[in-house]
Amino acid sequence: MRLIRDEAPDSGNARVGTRFWIYPQPPFIPGYEQPDRVWLSIARDEIGEGPSDLSMYVADPLYDKQPYGFANLPPFGGAKRAPVRPGPDRHFDNIDPTSRPFLAVHAYACVRFVLDIWQSYLGQRVHWFFDQTFPRLEIVPFVDWDNAQAGYGFLELGRSDVDGILRPYALNFDTIAHEVGHLVMLSETGVPTVTSPDGDFFSFSEAFSDCVSLISFLHFDSAIDRLLRRTRGNLLLYNELNRFAETSPETQIRLATNFRRMSAVTREVHDRALPFVGAIFDSIVALYHRDLVANGCADRRLLDVDLRELAQDEFDTFRQATAEAFSTKPLYFKLALTAARDAVGAALATALKTLDPNTLRLEEAANAVTAAAQGTAAELLEENFAWREIIASR
Numbered sequence: 001m002r003l004i005r006d007e008a009p010d011s012g013n014a015r016v017g018t019r020f021w022i023y024p025q026p027p028f029i030p031g032y033e034q035p036d037r038v039w040l041s042i043a044r045d046e047i048g049e050g051p052s053d054l055s056m057y058v059a060d061p062l063y064d065k066q067p068y069g070f071a072n073l074p075p076f077g078g079a080k081r082a083p084v085r086p087g088p089d090r091h092f093d094n095i096d097p098t099s100r101p102f103l104a105v106h107a108y109a110c111v112r113f114v115l116d117i118w119q120s121y122l123g124q125r126v127h128w129f130f131d132q133t134f135p136r137l138e139i140v141p142f143v144d145w146d147n148a149q150a151g152y153g154f155l156e157l158g159r160s161d162v163d164g165i166l167r168p169y170a171l172n173f174d175t176i177a178h179e180v181g182h183l184v185m186l187s188e189t190g191v192p193t194v195t196s197p198d199g200d201f202f203s204f205s206e207a208f209s210d211c212v213s214l215i216s217f218l219h220f221d222s223a224i225d226r227l228l229r230r231t232r233g234n235l236l237l238y239n240e241l242n243r244f245a246e247t248s249p250e251t252q253i254r255l256a257t258n259f260r261r262m263s264a265v266t267r268e269v270h271d272r273a274l275p276f277v278g279a280i281f282d283s284i285v286a287l288y289h290r291d292l293v294a295n296g297c298a299d300r301r302l303l304d305v306d307l308r309e310l311a312q313d314e315f316d317t318f319r320q321a322t323a324e325a326f327s328t329k330p331l332y333f334k335l336a337l338t339a340a341r342d343a344v345g346a347a348l349a350t351a352l353k354t355l356d357p358n359t360l361r362l363e364e365a366a367n368a369v370t371a372a373a374q375g376t377a378a379e380l381l382e383e384n385f386a387w388r389e390i391i392a393s394r
């Protein structure tokens with residue numbers, strides 16, 4: 001007779017991942033007061049105190065530090081707070097989300113969460129563009145400074161100051177995801193060595209990072225559920241998706257659902273990024289609608305009208321039909337949204353490798369994203385990039 005020994009719960013499973021808490025939106029946003037428990041793909045035995053691992057580590061200054069700049073780069077050499085340790089089970093979800101050490105754990109978890117997603121889309125590990133000098137990314141979870149920035153070897157987070165209310169960016173997933181977007185892009189395209197006056201590298205970089213923030217947010221099950229329940233499946237309504245940059249350090253007004261076209265923007269990089277972000281958002285929504293219609297969850301005519309110019313009564317008709325379908329088969333809505341998200345996300349990531357950072361134009365980036373997309377996604381992206389005047393209409 002053979003003895004089969006039951007494994008003790010959780011023993012030997014150190015490789016299935018590590019648990020953390022993440023706030024999908026900062027906890028002061030109504031509806032997001034509680035964090036989500038997430039599993040990061042990194043194994044428990046690959047994370048040390050800090051947290052830290054082979055590609056990144058947290059350095060949390062004990063006193064205030066100056067933000068990094070050209071003459072001032074990591075590693076941080078000053079006095080540091082004690083590195084945060086995992087619980088006895090080696091997960092990091094034992095840290096009180098209202099405590100100071102949680103800032104370090106949350107910042108790390110957000111960077112890892114976003115990296116997991118974009119490495120999946122890329123189909124490979126991201127090798128930091130600075131890894132010849134610094135083997136690991138240094139994450140500074142708190143600097144007394146009204147900004148957040150990612151650069152050569154670091155990602156550091158200050159705090160916002162709105163009417164005297166200070167809020168650490170370490171608790172702001174959108175901000176962190178945006179900064180990780182910059183790092184991922186630079187690591188894939190390489191750093192530009194010359195900047196041409198009519199180049200769009202920096203505008204595209206802002207657009208790409210906002211898309212990383214938006215698409216990564218859509219990877220929280222709780223966020224998708226909340227979004228769909230609140231809008232009853234109708235993404236044309238005002239919702240979390242167009243609020244994602246609300247507390248972004250770079251500007252308050254970068255919205256994914258904007259109606260800006262290239263003829264209406266300035267050369268300022270964030271402004272010039274808006275049509276691209278809008279085209280990406282519209283393509284996700286359009287793909288989502290196709291899927292809903294194909295599954296009998298939305299009015300067919302939704303595909304034939306210009307949604308940007310919808311009259312109120314038409315909008316109400318669509319909303320009614322969608323809401324009815326959503327109440328009986330919500331699962332289809334969730335599947336449609338995640339499929340749309342991933343089709344567009346994967347195309348964006350795949351496009352990076354083909355871009356030359358020195359000569360990059362938005363038109364070229366749009367064509368590369370379209371070329372990297374499959375079937376209907378490619379058609380819809382092309383249509384939306386054309387509407388935004390990023391590429392010529394055919």
Ligand SMILES: [Zn+2]
Pocket residue numbers: 178182205206209250
């Ligand atoms: Zn940025």
